Amino acid sequence: MEKQDHHEMEVFQLGCHSHIKLLTVNREHLVTHIRNTQCLVDNLLKNDYFSAEDSEIVCACPTQPDKVRKLLDLVQSKGEEASEFFLYVLQRLEDAYVDLRPWLSEIAFSPSQLIQSKTIVNTDPVSRYTQKLRHQLGCDSKFVLCYAQKEELLLEDxxxxxxxELVGFNNESLGSLGSLACLLDHSSGVLNEHGETVFVFGDAGVGKSMLxxxxxxxxxxxxLAAGVKFFFHxxxxxxxxxxxxxxxxLQDxxxxHxxxxxxxxxxxFAFLLRFPHTALFTFDGLDELHSDFDLSREPDVCCPWEPAHPLVLLANLLSGRLLKGASKLLTARTGLEIPRxxxxxxxxxxxxxxSHLRAYARRMFPERAAQRRLLEQLEANPNLCSLCAVPxxxxxxxxxxQHFHAALDGSSQLQLPDRAVTLTDVFLLVTEVHLNRTQPSSLVQRNTxxxxxxxxxxxxxxRALGRVAHLGTxxxxxxxxxxxxxxxxxxxxxxxxGFLRALPELGPEGGQQSYEFFHLTLQAFFTAFFLVADDKVxxxxxxxxxxxxxxxGEAAGTSCYPAFLSFQCLGGGSQAGPEPFRNKDHFQFTNLFLCGLLAKARQKLLRQLVPKATLRRKRKALWTHLFASLRSYLKSLPRVQSGGFNQVHAMPTFLWMLRCIYETQSQKVGRLAAKGISADYLKLAFCNACSADCSALSFVLHHFRRRLALDLDxxxxxxxxxxxxxxxxxRLTVIRLSVNQITDTGVKVLSEELTKYKxxxxxxxxxxxxTDVGARYVAQILEECKGLTHLKLGKNQITSEGGKYLALAVKNSTSIADIGMWGNQxxxxxxKAFAEALKDHTSxxxxxxAxxxxxxxxxxxxxQALQQNTTLTIFWLTQNELNDEAAEYFAEMLKVNQTLKHLWxxxxxxxxxxxxxxxEALRNNTAITEICLNGNLIHxxxxxxxxxxxxxxxS
Structure with a gap:
């Protein structure tokens, strides 16, 4: 039968151009695959090929195949033009007639100019639903929710x-991601071809929800993503x-919802089940999923019509047991992991x-003068500037x-404390700004x-906000x-x-209104405010x-976050513990703000609200506990004797403690904390430290009286x-700042500071x-710091110009022992400049x-330079463009040089x-232990x- 249909189709293509005959020849094929007759009827009516009576005749047929047959009969009875228009509708409305796409391509249907001028209306349920989704998501995403009362900002503005940054399974960097569209690009950064979830993670406030x-x-x-027809958020x-x-x-x-x-x-729903790859699901804030519901006892759900608890549906969507092939984008705070x-x-x-900060300043302050003043103020106040790294x-x-600029007509700068500005200062300022905005405004009288x-x-x-925040925390x-x-x-x-915002009501019938704080950090701030200000606490x-x-005393590497959804359906198995979804950021931010609010600098402000004796009692209790906790934590950290150092690898918990100490702005607390660090090598690599943490780190370490090695890679x-x-x-003798987005500006600071102390x-x-500009600053460090032995500058943007500066500095150094320049240009x-430096080098x-x-x-x-060198033992020239001619020169060198041991x-x-x-050269050289030639042109x-x-x- 299929061969006969194919033969008849070929006959039509070769010699018969009748659209009526085409519909006749392929009648059963069309009856089988046309599932939507209403869309065809609507278009035939709109373009006057059908009358109302024709429409009623089709709709009166009892079954879908009968409707299609009657529709074909009527269309063919209307003549060639109506039949051609019928095919044109099938071709244009691809979603409605997806099963006919191969057939339409095979017959190479090409409508006439007359037919192409006709108006097509898309009343297909799938297309209508896609349009509704676009409209709803467009409305929902148009404005940015913000703190200010009755104020909405356009997202586009x-x-x-x-x-x-694309990262690997162990969070190793795989390069930057250029745009949001690249999130859904299947050609780069793919860790697992069988996985369906793009996992976006980052700290609180870094912009996951905005993304x-x-x-x-x-x-x-x-x-975005033309192939995505369904977007569920x-x-x-x-x-x-x-x-x-x-x-x-799943349908409900x-x-x-x-x-x-x-x-x-x-x-x-049937279309969605047939073509799950046309759907994109986004799930925001997995770390905020807090439930005692035990999913390990629930069976997997593979049937989309089978009722289950919504959490079970979520787990099976993410695992691919439901709607396999659909794209999923999941966000969570740093520290939460999902199965590979x-x-x-x-x-x-x-x-x-x-650069992002400057772009954001241009968006928020369109006037150049205001932009300049803002950036100058941030530049003058690094504490605020570092906070701005978090969107x-x-x-x-x-x-x-903006508020103070408008309130003062731009005639004065924002008034900030003389001391370092902390996170608590910012949130107090936010609170003050918004409480003031509720006051009646006047054109002639300013708020004083x-x-x-x-x-x-x-x-x-x-007090009310604090009470509800404390209850929730x-x-x-x-x-x-x-x-x-x-x-x-x-x-x-x-x-x-604006501190609280209303949430959309759940369910088709709605229900009681529910609320949430604009952000977790706000809830934490008001929780801390309640603990300080309520006399009953x-x-x-x-x-x-x-x-x-x-x-x-936690084991190194233990995260303060729980494992990702510990469901058997996700491969995690059942775990003991009553709260598998629990996270702790809200506790840590509350502690942070508690230290800030009870700091001495804010006592004058809070005495207007809280009795002096109460503040004194709470401050004493907090400082006693903080000292004891810090001392206990530092003692518990494991020590390693390495390279002559007593090394301690601190964990993110240590950074949280430093943040709390910094919020106090108490030099006494800082001195006590520094005294408790008995190690002389502090490793904080891979701790997700941001620039603001450097403020806290410096606040403590500048009290450290001995020399120290600091690893912040x-x-x-x-x-x-x-x-x-x-x-x-x-204080620092070892400074490791690799993979930290440092530019020439940061290197200039290093040069100015390190050459002071040498x-x-x-x-x-x-x-x-x-770049080469920064290379010049590094060269200055190398020139003036006579004890510098190791310099690692690989994978930067240094060209021959910067290489010459560095090589000259190496030549003049009598201490440098190890230079890493891999991955530059x-x-x-x-x-040649480095060759000149190698001649007769002594260290x-x-x-x-490489x-x-x-x-x-x-x-x-x-x-040639190595023929005069007697100190170099390891030389890496991997991934360059050296050929046999260069190899000949290295062979000549090996006949003379008896110091080099490893040549890569x-x-x-x-x-x-x-x-x-x-x-051949090795016959005259007994010193070298290996020449690595893997990956060259050797069969x-x-x-x-x-x-x-x-x-x-x-090999």
Whole structure:
């Protein structure tokens, strides 16, 4: 039958151009695959090919195949033009007639100009639903929710991309991600071809929710992923709102709890099941999913029509048991991991770089003069500037600047404390700004209330907000219903301040309104405010959340976050413990703000609200506990004796403690903390430290009286962080700042500081953003710091110009022993400069010029220089462009040089000829232990010739 149909189709294509006959020949094929007759009828009616009576005749048929047959009969009876238009509708409305796409391509149907001029209306349920989704997501994502009362900002006017970095399973960097569209690109950064989830993680406030809002906006306006027809956005915390007894099927979860189709929901759902790859799911804030629901007892759900608890549906969507092939994008805070089998990509959201910050300033301050004043103020206050690396805090600070700029007609700068500005200062400022905005405004009279007067006037509001925040934090609750709001005595006006925002009502019938704080950090701030200001809070309750921290003495590498959804369906198995979803950031931020609010500098402000004796009692209890906790924690950290150092590897908990100490702004606390650090090598690599943490680190370490080694590799410090470390540089002999987005500006700070004290021995700046300008600053450090022995500058942006500066500094140094320049672009000119430095050098033992675009000329110079060198033992020239001619010169060198032990020429252009010359030279050289030639132009058969020379490694 199929062969006959195909033959008849060929007959039509070769000689018969009748559209009526085409419909006749393929009648049963069309009857089988046309599932939507209404869309065809609608278009035939609109273009006057059908009458109302024709439409009624089709609709009166009892079954779908009967409707299609009657429709074909009527269309063919109308003539060639109607039949051609019928085919044109099938061709244009691809979603409605997806099963006919291969057939339409095979017959190569091409409509006439007349038919193409006709108007097509798309009444297909799937297309209508896609349009509805675009409209809903477009409306939902158009405005940015903000703190200010009755104020909405257009997303298009305020959104700026943050730094996105592709990472591996163990969070090792795989390069930056250029745009949001790359999140859904299947050609780069794929860790697991079978995984379906793109996992985006980052710190609180770094912009994960904003990123999803931007994705929604792009899709709604047709600027993202043309193949995505369904976009379902869920916030993970909504799954906590379902009762344990509730059960939904997947269709109800998608339609009743997100967006309901206006017509034929069964047909829309059937399309989704047939083509799951056309759907994109985004799940925001997995770390906010807090539930006691035990999913390990629940069976897997593979059937989309089977009712189950919504959490079970979520788990099976993520595992691919439901709608396998659909794309999923999941966000969570740093520290939460998901099983590898689920991952397709892993993306670290880092926040704003200096360039992003400037772009954001241009968005928020369109006037150039205002931009300049803002950036100058941030430059003058590195503490605020470092906070701006986190987009949420950047927005808070910029809004405060905008408020004071408008209030003072731009005639004065924002008034900030003389001391360092802490996170508590910023949130107090936010509170003051918004309490003041509720006051009646006047064109002729400015608000002159002091901060204390403002807080006193808003005391009832602050107390109510603190009460509801404390209630939620104590229970790890982030969404509040009417009962919690009423119990806290919050008034309607308090709800309009912008600290709390209303959530969409769940379910098709709606329900009681629920609320959440704009951000977790705000809830933590008001919790701390309640603990300080409420006279009924005793010392035990005051310190409660400190006990929620990871206990001292945890094994190294233990995270303060739980494992990802510990469901059997995700491969994790059942785990003991009552709360598998619990996170601790809200506790840690509460402790942070508690230290800030009880700091001495804020006592004058808080005495307007809290009795002096109460503040004194709470301060004493907090300091006693903080000292004891810090001492216990530092003693518990394991020590390692390595390289002559007593090394301690601190964990992120240590950074939280430093942040708390910094919030106190107490030099006494800082001195006591420094005294407790008995090690002389402090390792904080891979701790997700940001530039603001450098402020806290410096606050303690500048009290350290001995010399110290500091490892901050693989964090997010940038130039602001380097600047914040200035008070420490008089103590540091080892400084490791690799993979930290440091530019020439940060290197300039290093040069200015390190050349003052001249004690640095090890400087690590691998994989940053240093150019030839920065290379000149590094050369100055090398020239003036006579004790510098190790310098790591690989994977930066240094060319031959910077290479020459560095080589000259190396030549003049009598202490340098190890230079790492892998992954730059110094070329032959730079190589010649290093060759000049190698001649008769007295201290250099290790040198890497790998991956530096060095060809034969540069290689010849280096080989000739080594004939006069008696110190170098390890030389890496991997991944360059050295050929047999260069190999000949290295062979000549080996006949003379009896010091070099390791020569790496991996991945160059050396053939068996060059290898033979090197092998021949080894007859006169007993010192060298290996010449590595893997990845060169040597065939396996040729490599066998050198098997007896064990020092030649080429396979």
């Amino acid at each position: 305020t959104y700026v991309d943050a730094l996105m 999803l809002q931007r994705l929604q906006s792009l899709w709604a306006t047709g600027r 869920f916030r993970c915390r909504m799954f906590c709102c379902f009762k344990e007894s509730e059960a939904l099927c 979860l998608l339609f009743k 997100f967006c309901y189709p206006e017509q034929d929901p069964e047909e829309v 089998q689920l991952l397709r990509k892993k993306v670290l959201l880092r926040g704003f770089s200096p 949420l805090f950047c927005w808070i600070i910029f809004r405060c600047f 209330r002091s901060p204390a007067e403002t807080l006193r006037a808003g005391w009832a509001t602050l 104590a229970r790890s609750l982030f969404v509040f219903g009417q009962e919690e709001v009423q119990a806290s005595e919050l008034q309607d006006g308090d709800l309009q301040l 005793g010392t035990k309750e005051l310190l409660r959340f400190f006990r929620e921290w990871a206990p001292p 693989n964090n997010n410090l940038n130039d602001y962080g380097v600047r914040e470390l200035q008070p420490c540089f008089s 004690i640095v021995k090890y400087l690590g700046l691998y994989n940053n953003q240093i 110094i070329g032959d000119e730079g190589a 250099l033992t290790n040198l890497s010029l 991956s530096n675009s060095i060809s034969t000329e540069g290689g010849k110079s280096l080989a 020429l991996i991945h160059n252009k050396i053939t068996a000829k060059g290898t033979a010359q090197l092998a 396996p058969e040729e490599a066998k010739v050198f098997e007896n020379e064990k020092r030649i490694i080429c």
